[in-house]
Each structure stands twice: as structure tokens, then as C-alpha cells.
Amino acid sequence: MPEKVVAISTAGIPAKSPVVRGRVVRRKWAYHLLTFLMVFGPGLIVMEADNDAGAVSTYVQAGAQYGTRLLWLLLLLLPVTYFMQEMVVRLGIATGEGHAAMIYKRFGKWWGLFSLIDLELVNFLTLVTEFAAIALALSHLGISPNLGVPVAAAGLIVVVLTGSYLRWERTVVFLCLLDLAWLFIALRVRPSFSEIAHNTLLPGIPQGGVTASLVFLVVAIVGTTIAPWQLFFQQSCIADKRLRFADLKWARLDTLAGAVFTIVVAACMMIAGNAAKMHGVHFDDPAQMANALHLITGEGIRLGILLLMINAAVLGTTAISLSSAWAYGEVKGWPHSLQMPVRKAPGFYATYIAGVGLAAAIVLIPRAPLQLIILGVQVLAGIMLPAAIIFLQLLLNDQELLGEHYANKRWNNRVNWTIIIVLFILSLILAAQVVAPNLFPAS
Amino acid sequence: MHFLPAMMNVDRNEVPENHYVVVHPLYDLPEEKVDASKLGRIKMTRSVKLSLLALRAYLAVMTLLVVYHVIDLAGVLGRSSH
Numbered sequence: 355m356p357e358k359v360v361a362i363s364t365a366g367i368p369a370k371s372p373v374v375r376g377r378v379v380r381r382k383w384a385y386h387l388l389t390f391l392m393v394f395g396p397g398l399i400v401m402e403a404d405n406d407a408g409a410v411s412t413y414v415q416a417g418a419q420y421g422t423r424l425l426w427l428l429l430l431l432l433p434v435t436y437f438m439q440e441m442v443v444r445l446g447i448a449t450g451e452g453h454a455a456m457i458y459k460r461f462g463k464w465w466g467l468f469s470l471i472d473l474e475l476v477n478f479l480t481l482v483t484e485f486a487a488i489a490l491a492l493s494h495l496g497i498s499p500n501l502g503v504p505v506a507a508a509g510l511i512v513v514v515l516t517g518s519y520l521r522w523e524r525t526v527v528f529l530c531l532l533d534l535a536w537l538f539i540a541l542r543v544r545p546s547f548s549e550i551a552h553n554t555l556l557p558g559i560p561q562g563g564v565t566a567s568l569v570f571l572v573v574a575i576v577g578t579t580i581a582p583w584q585l586f587f588q589q590s591c592i593a594d595k596r597l598r599f600a601d602l603k604w605a606r607l608d609t610l611a612g613a614v615f616t617i618v619v620a621a622c623m624m625i626a627g628n629a630a631k632m633h634g635v636h637f638d639d640p641a642q643m644a645n646a647l648h649l650i651t652g653e654g655i656r657l658g659i660l661l662l663m664i665n666a667a668v669l670g671t672t673a674i675s676l677s678s679a680w681a682y683g684e685v686k687g688w689p690h691s692l693q694m695p696v697r698k699a700p701g702f703y704a705t706y707i708a709g710v711g712l713a714a715a716i717v718l719i720p721r722a723p724l725q726l727i728i729l730g731v732q733v734l735a736g737i738m739l740p741a742a743i744i745f746l747q748l749l750l751n752d753q754e755l756l757g758e759h760y761a762n763k764r765w766n767n768r769v770n771w772t773i774i775i776v777l778f779i780l781s782l783i784l785a786a787q788v789v790a791p792n793l794f795p796a797s
Numbered sequence: 798m799h800f801l802p803a804m805m806n807v808d809r810n811e812v813p814e815n816h817y818v819v820v821h822p823l824y825d826l827p828e829e830k831v832d833a834s835k836l837g838r839i840k841m842t843r844s845v846k847l848s849l850l851a852l853r854a855y856l857a858v859m860t861l862l863v864v865y866h867v868i869d870l871a872g873v874l875g876r877s878s879h
Contacts, residue, residue, distance in 0.1 A: 373808045374818075375804045741856065755839075781859070785858075
């Protein structure tokens with residue numbers, strides 16, 4: 355029997371009778387299902403948008419070099435990415451504010467600005483790589499990047515300007531679900547299911563042992579699967595969607611579903627790369643792989659991979675741009691919501707448009723130093739990720755902020771500190787490898 | 798989601814017994830959340846101080862590595878590892 359609900363206004367005075375837009379249902383299962391469907395969204399988007407252009411490149415490369423021997427790493431990363439984002443869910447629901455705002459308010463101006471500037475820089479450079487991937491895929495489709503990239507940028511801007519969070523979310527969820535086509539591609543290349551099962555469940559070092567190439571790829575896979583912008587994006591998205599305390603369990607389920615979906619898609623990308631390895635196909639990027647596989651699997655797969663590359667880049671661009679716009683708005687104290695029309699949140703939308711527009715423009719510059727930008731992204735993300743996670747861990751132990759119910763339990767902390775220490779070590783290994791390339795034997 | 802049943806105005810206090818009201822978060826009444834602005838800075842417990850110290854040390858090491866690599870690439874050290 356639902357309790358009587360009394361709306362409380364901000365002045366603490368009982369407001370009028372609580373009339374809301376809703377739906378009355380008779381069955382409890384219908385209530386739970388509809389509530390989940392309404393809460394569903396931020397978890398899937400934050401996870402699947404992480405399978406962006408850089409991820410496609412990393413995973414197919416891993417498959418091409420080591421076949422299916424690194425699938426166990428993806429399975430290991432599944433609970434890791436869920437734990438990280440689950441903490442973000444709790445923080446977002448409890449505070450109703452974004453991650454940048456929390457760091458600024460609880461750790462002060464210096465750390466707040468450090469986190470913001472680092473996020474904005476890494477995000478912007480990543481946007482450039484996304485548009486570079488769009489340009490690459492379009493050129494292989496016979497479409498001039500000078501036409502296709504501006505059109506893509508315009509589309510990405512229009513999708514957020516509607517003044518409706520729901521309209522943006524539904525569009526992006528649809529794009530996320532399109533990535534199920536990777537499953538079809540993976541099945542089409544006829545992998546060995548017993549080999550996949552074996553390499554997923556039993557960790558092992560590929561033939562050749564621990565080499566510089568393997569270490570670099572492992573660090574790249576970890577860095578691709580857990581990205582700093584995800585912490586900021588999901589918390590801001592939850593705040594913008596105004597998820598309630600009662601929504602926590604559904605938001606966790608949404609995040610878990612997103613994590614599973616993303617890892618399955620990532621595995622399919624690796625299997626596609628493995629197909630290239632099995633057929634002795636060599637490539638420098640996924641677009642070349644698509645062209646080379648065309649002779650083996652047909653035109654449909656080639657088109658599919660190229661279109662999915664574009665989809666991955668579009669997903670990454672909208673999520674990353676929004677994480678920047680939300681974070682900047684939070685710290686500056688500007689109105690920052692997709693529910694607001696442009697005239698009510700001009701700074702927020704201007705930040706988004708500026709990021710997308712500038713990144714697209716840079717890609718169209720002849721001889722733009724894209725390789726340097728890609729390297730810069732890897733280095734900055736490697737610096738930023740441990741910092742972002744440390745703040746997340748400290749905030750989730752902030753009992754003054756969250757109270758006992760929402761703060762981390764002891765087992766949360768044990769797991770999370772283990773993850774943080776491993777990430778620190780991997781970042782230092784990556785940095786050491788760049789400075790001293792002979793640290794590990796060459797492949 | 799477009800396939801959800803249509804929404805209507807519902808008074809929560811007039812819902813029949815054994816019925817449930819499903820409300821989208823965006824249409825629901827605002828909840829009272831934790832207000833971090835009133836709390837000020839986080840309490841500097843030992844673990845917070847140690848964590849921030851470790852973070853500063855990590856950032857210092859990484860910055861030095863990046864600077865070293867850039868100087869090395871520029872050939873200022875008189876040799877290049879590439």
C-alpha cells in the first residue's frame with residue numbers, strides 16, 4: 355500500500371497535493387519493469403560510448419596481434435569497470451550534482467581546477483581522434499571528409515539542442531544498440547568457440563612472453579576500458595536526469611547491463627581482429643582491416659565495420675563533449691542541463707558546440723599532427739585516470755557527505771584500493787616504457 | 798522510451814489500494830539531496846592526507862618523466878632513444 359506522499363517545497367512548507375505525470379499500474383512486476391525502463395540509459399551510454407574510435411582501434415589491433423589470447427583481460431575488466439561506475443552512481447544519486455562540482459566543493463579550488471583542466475584537455479584531444487576516425491571511415495566509403503566531417507559535427511550539435519534530455523537519451527541509446535552488429539560480424543568470421551571460451555576463462559600470456567608490445571597493448575586495453583571522462587559523464591548524466599534515491603538499484607542494474615554489453619562488444623571487436631590474423635591480413639587501422647576482410651567475408655562486413663567505426667566515434671564524441679560541458683558548467687556555476695533550452699543555458703551549450711566544432715575543424719587541416727595528438731591523449735589519460743579515481747574513492751568514503759548508507763563499505767574499499775594501486779602501477783609502467791623503451795624485450 | 802504507456806496526471810494520495818504509481822524521474826517532485834556547499838572542505842583525516850600526498854608524488858613523477866621524454870626527443874640531451 356503506497357504511503358501518503360506530501361510534497362515539501364524548498365521552504366520546508368507542505369506544498370499542494372502532489373500531482374505528477376505518471377502511470378498507475380496494478381502489478382508489482384509492471385511497476386518494477388517500467389521504473390527500470392525509465393531509469394535505464396546513463397549506465398548503458400557511459401559504458402558503450404567508451405567503445406569509441408580509439409577502442410575499436412585498440413581491440414582489433416589486440417585481436418590481430420594476439421588472436422583471442424587476451425579475451426580473459428576483458429572478462430577481468432568487467433567487474434572493475436562496474437565497481438568504478440557503481441560508485442559514481444551512488445555519488446550522483448546522493449548529491450544530485452556532478453563529479454567536477456564535488457571535487458571543487460570538497461577538495462578546494464586547486465584540485466577542482468586541476469581536475470577540470472585535465473579533463474577538458476584530455477577530452478578535447480580525444481574528440482580530435484574521434485573525428486579523425488570519422489574522416490578515415492568516410493574516405494574508405496568514398497565520401498569526402500570535407501563534406502562528411504562537418505555533417506557529422508552538425509548532427510552531433512543538433513541532437514543536444516532540442517532542450518529535451520529524453521530526446522537526446524533515446525537517440526544515443528539507439529546508437530548504442532546498433533553496436534550489436536559487432537556480434538553479427540564476430541559470428542560471420544566463424545571463430546572457434548572452444549578457443550574463445552578457453553581464452554576467456556583461462557588467463558595466459560601469448561606466445562612470445564612479456565614483451566614491450568604486449569605490455570603497451572595491455573595498458574592500452576585497460577586505459578580504453580576505464581576512462582576518466584566516464585566518471586564525470588555518468589555522475590552529471592544522473593544529476594541531469596534527476597535520478598532518485600529509490601532509483602539506486604535500477605541505476606546499478608543499468609550500469610551492470612551496460613558493462614556486460616560493452617565487454618561483449620569489445621570481445622567481438624577482438625574476434626574480428628583475430629579473423630584478420632587467421633587470414634594473414636595486415637593493417638594499420640580498422641578501416642584497412644575492413645577493406646582487407648572484404649575479400650574473405652564480403653562487402654557487407656566491410657561496410658558494416660566502416661559504419662560501426664563512425665557509430666563508435668559519434669557515440670564517443672557526444673558523451674565526451676557532454677562530460678566537458680557539464681563539468682565546466684558545474685564549476686563555473688552556470689545552468690547546465692539538457693532539459694533547458696539554449697537561451698537558458700547558453701554557456702553550457704556553447705562549451706559543447708565549441709568542443710565539437712573545433713575538434714572537427716582541426717581534423718580537416720591538411721597535415722594536422724594527428725599521431726602526436728593520439729600519443730598526447732594516451733599520456734594525459736594515463737596521468738589523469740589514477741587522479742580521478744583517487745578523488746572518487748575519497749568522496750565515497752566521505753561519511754559527512756554521504757552518510758553511512760551511501761558511503762563505501764569495507765569490502766568496497768578493499769576492492770577499490772586494489773584497483774587503484776594496479777592502475778597506478780600500469781600508468782607508471784607505461785610512462786617508464788616511453789622513457790626507457792628497452793625496459794621490456796622487443797616483440 | 799516511446800513504447801512505455803502514456804503518462805497522465807496522477808495524484809499520489811488518490812491512488813487505489815494495491816496499485817502502484819510509476820513516475821519518470823524527470824517528471825517527479827524534486828528530492829532533497831545532500832548539499833555539499835554547506836559542508837565546506839572535506840575533513841583532512843590521515844587517509845585523505847596520505848592519499849593526496851601519494852597523488853602529488855605520482856603527478857610529480859609523471860610530469861618529470863614527460864618533461865624528460867620531451868627534452869630527449871628534442872635532442873637537448875645530445876642523444877635520442879628513437
